[in-house]
Amino acid sequence: MASIREEITDKIRDELVAGNFRAGLALRESELAERFGVSRGPIRDAFLQLSQEGFLAYQVNKGVTVRHPLVGEDREFIASLRVQIELYIVDKGFNQITERGLNEVAESLRELELACQTGEVAKIAKADMAFHVSILQACGGDDHIQVWRQLCSRMLLTYTRLGNYEAIYQEHVDVYQALRSKMKDVALAAINSNIT
Amino acid sequence: MASIREEITDKIRDELVAGNFRAGLALRESELAERFGVSRGPIRDAFLQLSQEGFLAYQVNKGVTVRHPLVGEDREFIASLRVQIELYIVDKGFNQITERGLNEVAESLRELELACQTGEVAKIAKADMAFHVSILQACGGDDHIQVWRQLCSRMLLTYTRLGNYEAIYQEHVDVYQALRSKMKDVALAAINSNIT
DNA sequence: CTCTTTAGGCTTGTTAACAATTTACACCTT
């Protein structure tokens, strides 16, 4: 059971990932408040959080604007940092993965499969992210998830693997199976080659 | 002129860095609101932001608690990510450093010197961070500062170089002089060896 | 005696009104 603030944040984030707002656009608190049928408070909170996550640029007394997505070299650099975090957490927490944790990962994988079948990029990107989060949590990496999420967010805006849905799914299946089989090195290699 | 929200956020962050709140402690909105003489709104905003920055842990309907500082292996790992970002930004933007940018760095360096003379760890940590920010900005790395800041924040809670004030200052002088002399490789090496 | 229930207080979540700031544009001066 989430708060309104969280629901609103998720909705706006989804729209940003889906590309409904063009880069540079100024978002108005009242406009979104009216649209979602809530007061400006939760909208403000969401703007603040999404600014921290890197989606929006915030200026005092002037509101927020949609940030430009990462491209080229910058994107690759951020992606490398993201992978480093995943590798570090999985390497460190591999032995403490529980059956319950593996089931959570399996569930996320199933959701990713469904998302891939719909072909909606925004949904796939979201499910992709959720899958990785489930792994990080299974490895007890909660302490670093926030940093990981920020890095990941910046890249969601350019989730550019249109059409490769089956390949995306397969790559994640590989990661899951390696985890399930307790083959650490294979899992790390699979994560390392998982390109987003 | 900053907003109340920003002032409050800075004040609470300073106290956290100074170690005035022990890890695990639950912070109350009303208590801080009364202490700073403002309403709960800006306090809430500050809590939200500081949670994103990694200082506080947020739970819906239950408020925030002070997070435990990073230690050992985790701290070294985060530190390595932080250095990678600095190296990337400086490497990429070295040639676009302006005279004005260098002056900003020099100003930050002077503030760091003053902070070191006071011997107050919280002040030194803050000035240290500001110095690095000035460099990143001079190199046009605004796009990545937010991620950098989040990584850096987690480490501020264990700024453990008590007594080495003169050494801290000297290391930063080295970085500055390399920038001023346009010696890129020397600057990168100096940043890489700047241990926090 | 132990466990469950429930009432009360305490804390956070949300709202709507009010204050402060920015922006746009008509107006005046030169």
Place this chain on the structure above:
DNA sequence: AAGGTGTAAATTGTTAACAAGCCTAAAGAG
């Protein structure tokens, strides 16, 4: 006509009241 000035509209910032959720402890049932 160019440029500055003032005013009104729009937008964000802050506040305080109200709503909703959580926690504790006392009361009651078994």
